[in-house]
Amino acid sequence: MEKVNRTLVTEFVFLRFSSSPHLQVLFFSLFLLVYLLSLVGNALIVLLVALDGRLHTPMYFFICNLSLVELWYTIVTLPKMLANILSAQGVISVPSCITQYYFFFSLAATELFILTTMAFDRYAAIFHPLHYPLLFSPQTCATRAGICWFVGFLCPMFHSFLLAQISFCTPNQINHFCDADHIFHLSCIDTYVIQAVGYAFSTASILGALAFTMASYAQILATILAMALAAAQRKAFSTCTAHHLLWYPHLHVCPPGSKI
Template sequence: MDITNQTRVTEFIFLGFPGVLHLRITLFVIFLIVYLLSLMGNILIIFIVVLDSTLQTPMYIFLGNLSFLEIWYTTATVPKLLDTCLSQAVTISVSGCITQYYFFFYMGATECILLAVMAYDRYLAICSPLHYSLLMSILICLWFSAGSWIGGFTSPLLSTILISHLNFCGPQKINHFFCDSDPIFKLSCSDTFFGRGLELHM
């Protein structure tokens, strides 16, 4: 908690990458290429799973679900990363920062749950191959997928609500390329004890 400057902050400033312009442009091109390749690869996986009827099994449905998740996971942070490569300082509103924080951790929590479900699916396929089709039908697979998204949605909800009630007062600079919890807590002039404690349990 910092009480040095009590001016209310309405936006944060990402400091960006230090260095000369041609180095930042090089980083921009590299990150953009990796981002576009990631998007194309994940979209390709989704199309293949949807179009090929032989791949519409639980394992590939989970894989398509994971690819769909990865598209949104990277899109939550990479556009601001690309912006900070070109500009020395990029601004984001406090509400935009909290929204980015929520979606980043929503996708992260969903990914963790989905990977656990995929591990369980493979466990059933290996340890109970004769009963696998009964234990993991397409309907059960879809229920597990929906449960992963719902569980991921609720996981960062409380910490996001706590962060949205924090007061922020200068300095408003974030030495990062997206709104992570630690930089947000450092910029708060409110008590962050409960928010940090909750984050340790997530």
């Protein structure tokens, strides 16, 4: 149903953190520091993995990909936020806002899929050690990472396309970056179907990846606990054997109170 008495808009206005100029400067300094630390830290990880041959392993390869995702995260959101803090009235055009939304959630999906792949990497290393060099060869790792990036950027594409077809009305104020919930609240039409499709797809992707990751780590944990139990049993048996040698032929069982 169309919403009446509202004016169509072509840009959104970001709400300010505070009306105090001093607090705005404080927020700017804080976010600038976070931005620079994130850029430098993740760039150093990528550079270190690239230059150190000892780190050319599947685990560090995927960590490098995670650092690239984090780099892109900060570039997508924080520069615009920093500019808006210093400006009298921070604005962003509707297409730019939808683009920011698309990249932000694409990167979130990519990060999720990379973490899932890392869980499978640890699973394969423990349960299929003989096949591990083949399952996670350099070429295979590059292919898996490419699939994570491709699927991650594919996931929100349809949802973002539907979002781009919506007309937006006043009031056109949103919080500090382009989040889907804020954007939908400013639409001139009922967006229930679009939201339902987006949330259903996002929930299926997140729960599927999370279930696979948790199942992998659950089996790894169970194996580690079984190994620890087996080590404890071996220690108990060796202790008992020592007691046998010490007490034989007087006793043929572990004496009471023998410690494991």
